[in-house]
Amino acid sequence: MGGVYLDFEQPIRKVIERIEEMRRIADTEGLDVHDEIEKLETKLAKVRDDVYRKITPYQRVQLARHPNRPFALDYINSVFEDFIELHGDRQFRDDPAIVGGWALFGGKPVMVIGQQKGRDTKEKIYRNFGMAHPEGYRKAMRLMKMAEQYGRAIVTLIDTQGAYPGIEAEERGQAEAIARNLREMAMLRVPLVAIVIGEGGSGGALALGVGNRVLMMENAIYSVISPEGCASILWRDAEEKEKAARALKIDAAHLMKFGIIDEIIDEPNGGAHMDFAGTAANMSKVLDKHLSQLRRLSEEDLVTQRVEKFSHMGEFEE
Amino acid sequence: MSWFRKEKRGPKVQPKKVIPDNIWIKCEACGETLYKKEVEANLNVCTRCSFHYGLTPDQYAALLLDSGSFLEHDSVMSSVDTLSFVDRKKYSERLDQMVKKTGRNEAVVAASGKIDKIDVQLSVMDFSFIGGSMGSVVGEKIARSIRRSLDGHQPLIIISRSGGARMMEGIFSLMQMAKTSAYLGRMREENIPYFSIMTHPTTGGVTASFSMLGDINIAEPGALIGFAGPRVIKQTIRQDLPDGFQRAEFLLEHGMLDMVVPRRQMRYTLIRLLHFMLD
Numbered sequence: 001m002g003g004v005y006l007d008f009e010q011p012i013r014k015v016i017e018r019i020e021e022m023r024r025i026a027d028t029e030g031l032d033v034h035d036e037i038e039k040l041e042t043k044l045a046k047v048r049d050d051v052y053r054k055i056t057p058y059q060r061v062q063l064a065r066h067p068n069r070p071f072a073l074d075y076i077n078s079v080f081e082d083f084i085e086l087h088g089d090r091q092f093r094d095d096p097a098i099v100g101g102w103a104l105f106g107g108k109p110v111m112v113i114g115q116q117k118g119r120d121t122k123e124k125i126y127r128n129f130g131m132a133h134p135e136g137y138r139k140a141m142r143l144m145k146m147a148e149q150y151g152r153a154i155v156t157l158i159d160t161q162g163a164y165p166g167i168e169a170e171e172r173g174q175a176e177a178i179a180r181n182l183r184e185m186a187m188l189r190v191p192l193v194a195i196v197i198g199e200g201g202s203g204g205a206l207a208l209g210v211g212n213r214v215l216m217m218e219n220a221i222y223s224v225i226s227p228e229g230c231a232s233i234l235w236r237d238a239e240e241k242e243k244a245a246r247a248l249k250i251d252a253a254h255l256m257k258f259g260i261i262d263e264i265i266d267e268p269n270g271g272a273h274m275d276f277a278g279t280a281a282n283m284s285k286v287l288d289k290h291l292s293q294l295r296r297l298s299e300e301d302l303v304t305q306r307v308e309k310f311s312h313m314g315e316f317e318e
Numbered sequence: 319m320s321w322f323r324k325e326k327r328g329p330k331v332q333p334k335k336v337i338p339d340n341i342w343i344k345c346e347a348c349g350e351t352l353y354k355k356e357v358e359a360n361l362n363v364c365t366r367c368s369f370h371y372g373l374t375p376d377q378y379a380a381l382l383l384d385s386g387s388f389l390e391h392d393s394v395m396s397s398v399d400t401l402s403f404v405d406r407k408k409y410s411e412r413l414d415q416m417v418k419k420t421g422r423n424e425a426v427v428a429a430s431g432k433i434d435k436i437d438v439q440l441s442v443m444d445f446s447f448i449g450g451s452m453g454s455v456v457g458e459k460i461a462r463s464i465r466r467s468l469d470g471h472q473p474l475i476i477i478s479r480s481g482g483a484r485m486m487e488g489i490f491s492l493m494q495m496a497k498t499s500a501y502l503g504r505m506r507e508e509n510i511p512y513f514s515i516m517t518h519p520t521t522g523g524v525t526a527s528f529s530m531l532g533d534i535n536i537a538e539p540g541a542l543i544g545f546a547g548p549r550v551i552k553q554t555i556r557q558d559l560p561d562g563f564q565r566a567e568f569l570l571e572h573g574m575l576d577m578v579v580p581r582r583q584m585r586y587t588l589i590r591l592l593h594f595m596l597d
């Protein structure tokens with residue numbers, strides 16, 4: 001994966017570029033650099049370990065937002081097969097910030113729905129940076145209801161900084177669209193697995209997140225508010241995002257400890273963006289396990305399990 | 319999520335504004351000098367421009383319920399600082415201060431009562447407690463209120479007034495949106511009316527969960543109601559917001575509300591609706 005490296009990834013970049021350089025020399029000069037490359041690969045593993053062992057909460061946020069990270073369609077095209085995209089909410093328009101359709105997982109039909117970010121500027125704008133309008137959430141619900149009608153499991157892939165905050169979004173009922181999804185998802189009579197693949201940003205993420213299982217990629221985040229937003233409100237300074245990221249405890253390990261998520265999906269050394277295929281393989285394995293478990297439950301039990309799961313979330317004294 | 323964001327252009331009235339302790343007050347919506355006792359006698363509604371100032375949960379319950387029927391539930395339930403959250407202040411200290419200041423344990427009062435002799439479940443949010451923000455306790459008390467509605471087959475009324483989710487409880491506060499909405503899913507399997515009443519202001523994760531899910535959605539006149547706060551929208555789109563944007567009347571026009579009802583007519587409106595919807 002070439003392209004963008006974050007500041008704290010620079011030591012990794014140096015080694016990767018050295019390896020590429022070696023390979024180029026080997027190709028053009030016909031030299032045997034096998035030993036050198038092997039040494040560098042060992043060094044790369046060590047450098048990656050060093051970098052990721054010391055990763056700060058805000059660096060994790062940066063990883064979750066990494067421009068090279070696999071997005072929803074990357075997973076849809078690797079973890080799933082034979083995807084056929086379905087469009088539109090039947091009320092207003094098709095929202096490209098959310099994609100969805102039928103696909104096969106392990107040979108069985110499922111409905112897969114995800115928030116889609118853009119890779120280049122043009123696509124980023126087309127996808128509205130993965131921030132859906134109400135019609136995006138309504139499309140997602142239409143597809144989920146269709147899956148229910150045909151008795152197919154649903155997989156959602158969450159990756160958004162949040163629902164889009166704009167005039168038209170408010171006019172068309174952003175709050176209503178999210179609220180309705182939360183209520184209707186809870187009542188779906190088919191298995192539903194939600195996977196936070198990158199950014200799980202607030203209500204806009206939760207609107208695809210009411211699953212029987214909620215899984216999280218190792219470097220994903222899931223939060224009630226962005227660290228920047230939290231910092232600008234509570235510290236009155238968006239630059240305090242490092243402190244906010246630490247305070248909010250939004251990484252997979254914390255959320256696992258809190259009982260908010262059911263399993264963490266490992267990412268290959270260096271993060272999902274370093275190895276799409278390895279990442280997809282990890283996701284397939286974990287998703288298969290959970291879907292198999294859920295397919296054994298009755299329709300009524302699926303609803304009960306989901307409602308109960310969320311009803312237990314919260315910490316208080318009385 | 320944005321419970322003490324300063325709003326530069328949004329409401330001219332600070333929502334937590336308590337009408338000051340003197341004889342004359344100045345309405346911050348219309349600027350008129352008003353006789354305080356007159357405003358109070360008018361249910362905290364400006365006698366000139368009809369701006370609806372907040373009511374405490376007790377005042378709102380008294381306005382809606384048959385006298386003597388109020389019975390509070392879960393009043394001892396209180397928040398815990400699971401994240402050990404510290405911003406410029408410790409969350410645990412913030413909570414202590416709030417409890418002292420408001421005399422309440424949390425930002426919602428849940429009660430049973432009667433309206434025109436009909437048993438109902440009523441929850442009223444309290445903006446003075448950390449901006450009426452929803453953490454675990456608010457979510458749990460609302461959820462239990464819904465459960466009592468289900469168990470007793472009693473109509474549900476929730477009066478919202480909130481800046482949204484409570485950041486200091488992190489992911490737990492976000493999950494309260496799912497919890498309350500999931501219970502409302504159960505409500506829809508039964509024929510039990512749910513009236514959601516939105517008052518100034520209702521934003522963020524509260525709007526985007528139980529508030530918007532009423533069988534009947536009602537708002538007080540002039541109430542600011544939205545998902546994103548006006549400041550966030552303005553920052554995002556870098557444009558001025560239209561007049562009246564995100565006000566109750568705007569939401570009515572855009573199909574998000576069934577009606578805008580002045581406070582004085584709220585009880586009577588609910589009685590009429592209850593009789594249409596109950597056997």
